[in-house]
Amino acid sequence: MTVLEQPGSSRNKGSLPGPAPAWRPRVDPAPLLPDAEPRRVLGTDAARRLDPALLTRLYEQLVRGRRYNTQATALTRQGRLAVYPSSTGQEACEVAAALVLEDQDWLFPSYRDTLAAVARGLDPVQALTLLRGDWHTGYDPRERRIAPLCTPLATQLPHAVGLAHAARLKGDDVVALAMVGDGGTSEGDFHEALNFAAVWQAPVVFLVQNNGFAISVPLAKQTAAPSLAHKAVGYGMPGRLVDGNDAAAMHEVLTEAVERARSGGGPTLVEAVTYRIEAHTNADDATRYRPASEVEEWRAHDPIALLERELASRDLLSDEFVAATRDGAEAMAADLRERMNQDPVLDPMDLFPHVYAEESGQLREQAAQLRAELAAEAAGSTEGRDEPAQEARP
Amino acid sequence: MTTTVPATARKPATMAQALTRALHDAMAEDPAVHVMGEDVGALGGVFRVTDGLAEKFGDDRCSDTPLAEAGILGTAVGMAMYGLRPVVEMQFDAFAYPAFEQLVSHVAKMRNRTRGALPMPLTIRIPYGGGIGGVEHHSDSSEAYYLATPGLQVVTPATVEDAYGLLRAAIASDDPVVFLEPKRLYWSKADWSPEAPAQVAPLGRAAIRRRGADATLITYGPSLPVCMEAAEAARAEGWDLEVIDLRSLMPFDDETVCASVRRTGRAVVVHEAHGFGGPGGEIAARITERCFHHLEAPVLRVAGFDIPYPPPMLERHHLPGVDRILDTVARLQWESDWIDGRGE
Numbered sequence: 106m107t108v109l110e111q112p113g114s115s116r117n118k119g120s121l122p123g124p125a126p127a128w129r130p131r132v133d134p135a136p137l138l139p140d141a142e143p144r145r146v147l148g149t150d151a152a153r154r155l156d157p158a159l160l161t162r163l164y165e166q167l168v169r170g171r172r173y174n175t176q177a178t179a180l181t182r183q184g185r186l187a188v189y190p191s192s193t194g195q196e197a198c199e200v201a202a203a204l205v206l207e208d209q210d211w212l213f214p215s216y217r218d219t220l221a222a223v224a225r226g227l228d229p230v231q232a233l234t235l236l237r238g239d240w241h242t243g244y245d246p247r248e249r250r251i252a253p254l255c256t257p258l259a260t261q262l263p264h265a266v267g268l269a270h271a272a273r274l275k276g277d278d279v280v281a282l283a284m285v286g287d288g289g290t291s292e293g294d295f296h297e298a299l300n301f302a303a304v305w306q307a308p309v310v311f312l313v314q315n316n317g318f319a320i321s322v323p324l325a326k327q328t329a330a331p332s333l334a335h336k337a338v339g340y341g342m343p344g345r346l347v348d349g350n351d352a353a354a355m356h357e358v359l360t361e362a363v364e365r366a367r368s369g370g371g372p373t374l375v376e377a378v379t380y381r382i383e384a385h386t387n388a389d390d391a392t393r394y395r396p397a398s399e400v401e402e403w404r405a406h407d408p409i410a411l412l413e414r415e416l417a418s419r420d421l422l423s424d425e426f427v428a429a430t431r432d433g434a435e436a437m438a439a440d441l442r443e444r445m446n447q448d449p450v451l452d453p454m455d456l457f458p459h460v461y462a463e464e465s466g467q468l469r470e471q472a473a474q475l476r477a478e479l480a481a482e483a484a485g486s487t488e489g490r491d492e493p494a495q496e497a498r499p
Numbered sequence: 500m501t502t503t504v505p506a507t508a509r510k511p512a513t514m515a516q517a518l519t520r521a522l523h524d525a526m527a528e529d530p531a532v533h534v535m536g537e538d539v540g541a542l543g544g545v546f547r548v549t550d551g552l553a554e555k556f557g558d559d560r561c562s563d564t565p566l567a568e569a570g571i572l573g574t575a576v577g578m579a580m581y582g583l584r585p586v587v588e589m590q591f592d593a594f595a596y597p598a599f600e601q602l603v604s605h606v607a608k609m610r611n612r613t614r615g616a617l618p619m620p621l622t623i624r625i626p627y628g629g630g631i632g633g634v635e636h637h638s639d640s641s642e643a644y645y646l647a648t649p650g651l652q653v654v655t656p657a658t659v660e661d662a663y664g665l666l667r668a669a670i671a672s673d674d675p676v677v678f679l680e681p682k683r684l685y686w687s688k689a690d691w692s693p694e695a696p697a698q699v700a701p702l703g704r705a706a707i708r709r710r711g712a713d714a715t716l717i718t719y720g721p722s723l724p725v726c727m728e729a730a731e732a733a734r735a736e737g738w739d740l741e742v743i744d745l746r747s748l749m750p751f752d753d754e755t756v757c758a759s760v761r762r763t764g765r766a767v768v769v770h771e772a773h774g775f776g777g778p779g780g781e782i783a784a785r786i787t788e789r790c791f792h793h794l795e796a797p798v799l800r801v802a803g804f805d806i807p808y809p810p811p812m813l814e815r816h817h818l819p820g821v822d823r824i825l826d827t828v829a830r831l832q833w834e835s836d837w838i839d840g841r842g843e
Contacts, residue, residue, distance in 0.1 A: 240612075240614070241608075241613075245613065245614075246580075246613060246616055253613060253617075257600060257605075260573065260600060260605060263569065263570050263572075263573025263577065264573060264574070264576045264577035264580060266573075267574030267575055267577025267581075268577035268580050268581045271577065271578040271580075272581055274559050279581075281577075294569055294570070294573060294600075297565070297567040297570030297573065298570065298574075301564070301570045301574050459610055459613075459615050460610070460649055460650055461650070462672075462673040462674050465703070465749070465751075466750060466751070466753055466754075467751070467753075
């Protein structure tokens with residue numbers, strides 16, 4: 106045992122400074138480190154042990170998810186969606202995130218994660234309301250415990266931490282799974298959310314879909330970390346690397362993280378290595394910043410094809426099953442197309458009543474102003490005083 | 500609703516003590532109320548406003564957080580989504596800026612974007628304003644940033660009694676409240692009854708602190724005592740000034756302000772915040788729009804200069820003081836000035 110000198114004794118001529126107080130790492134960093142390679146399950150021995158029902162369920166969801174992505178992209182060309190950030194190629198991440206959660210859990214999606222919300226059971230039309238533009242959040246988040254699709258990057262992550270923390274304080278069995286992209290990991294809110302989650306040991310799973318690009322900026326310009334999963338170690342939580350196109354591996358790694366959170370083990374950071382096959386959105390031109398050969402390389406590692414190969418090797422990919430899955434996806438797409446082709450019913454007076462629980466004086470005045478303008482507009486159109494719809498142009 | 504309290508039960512209390520009591524009572528009444536922030540636990544906050552709360556209610560109800568304002572407010576948003584009623588302490592005005600994105604993009608918008616499904620019953624307490632000799636970044640008047648954000652309520656007490664009542668009302672509100680605490684009034688004292696504190700009117704109601712017939716001083720928070728002093732001094736000049744304490748900047752009490760200005764015909768808005776883009780411009784515009792035919796003079800403003808907050812040894816030149824207020828009142832085109840030929 107070190108005997109500390111009395112205060113002031115260091116002033117005595119010839120006395121030496123004492124040793125530094127004992128230091129040791131607060132947690133052992135070794136178990137927190139991610140594996141050297143992203144985890145893969147499909148095509149390995151581990152896949153042989155998987156429940157066939159899980160594999161077929163994943164397949165149905167992936168096919169449906171891909172069809173949802175192509176349909177939503179088509180809706181942008183028809184002017185039915187203002188914008189669509191596609192998750193084509195990332196369906197395994199989206200689907201797994203939804204499937205590993207229980208009913209009482211919460212999903213915190215970003216704007217690219219409408220598919221995860223749909224896979225969790227949200228009506229696709231409600232999921233796309235934000236991107237159609239007739240309202241911001243097209244659903245009641247409490248119904249399926251899906252937080253509003255979040256546009257400002259990583260800002261939903263602290264919400265997930267706070268919600269999970271609150272549930273834990275109340276003694277409720279709730280896990281929050283929050284989704285973010287590789288670009289979002291550079292945001293301060295990513296850092297603060299992970300730090301809070303670890304300090305509080307909140308039941309949260311952070312899923313980073315590393316799809317290679319933040320709009321046009323590649324990961325190399327985003328971070329110098331060995332991997333995004335390695336960032337977890339700095340917060341004192343485990344980081345896990347997984348092949349984001351391997352639906353079975355995604356399901357396995359996320360299930361472990363959710364179970365860890367649920368059993369009081371605290372948060373986990375999962376990095377899913379995947380690729381954004383489409384441009385950032387329909388308004389983007391990906392040919393300006395990446396070669397077609399890179400896209401083709403990733404197309405060859407397609408999540409649906411990987412799963413089909415596994416199913417086929419286990420005789421789980423009958424023609425009937427494939428056809429039924431395809432028909433189900435087509436029916437979903439047809440229904441989505443039909444409903445999205447109807448003009449949404451808009452009520453301009455809806456702009457005011459949700460800002461505050463009680464409308465303020467100025468909002469009452471402004472609502473009255475808009476109401477009067479609408480009445481005048483309506484009166485004008487019935488009296489035929491409208492401007493001509495088409496004016497002759499020079 | 501005012502509780503009648505025997506005079507003997509009243510004793511001197513500071514604004515900080517009244518705020519502590521308000522937090523205590525809110526936490527005692529509603530287990531959903533959670534206090535969180537930097538140093539709010541064992542230390543009781545740098546201004547000691549959360550003194551004793553962690554001891555009484557436990558670390559889970561009054562919790563020291565990591566030092567990260569966006570994280571504090573962002574996690575509070577998630578807690579509110581789950582039905583809690585978080586009361587967040589930002590340590591100083593200028594230290595609240597990292598939380599600005601959470602405040603503007605989520606706290607203020609969550610109710611609206613979800614059509615009321617996810618209300619944000621959050622109170623964000625922010626010590627603000629100067630006059631305490633604070634070094635750089637400790638004396639901002641940041642209210643204009645918050646006022647420019649629909650979805651927020653902005654409230655600031657100026658008296659010990661209001662500190663209690665307004666904070667209770669803010670915590671009880673189902674909408675977010677930016678609760679601005681005037682730092683230099685933390686240690687101001689008044690006779691107050693902590694055992695039976697008066698409940699105040701709901702948020703959005705101004706208080707007339709002094710009746711007067713000739714002109715209305717419209718102010719709030721740290722500038723109220725200065726205005727009261729100016730109104731007293733104005734008597735010597737023959738001006739009988741009314742003083743309005745807004746208490747709540749949003750919702751704004753047009754009714755009380757306009758009724759007063761219509762009666763007096765003259766108005767001066769007084770605040771520490773910068774004049775350009777400050778609350779005074781909005782208030783002057785609202786008065787002009789609503790009371791133009793009752794006005795004897797343009798609505799004038801006494802505000803902080805349009806400069807970054809000065810170093811402590813120079814701050815007295817920046818802050819609205821009695822002389823500057825009286826000089827401004829003198830410019831309200833008084834009839835006697837015209838008769839004397841002193842008018843502009």
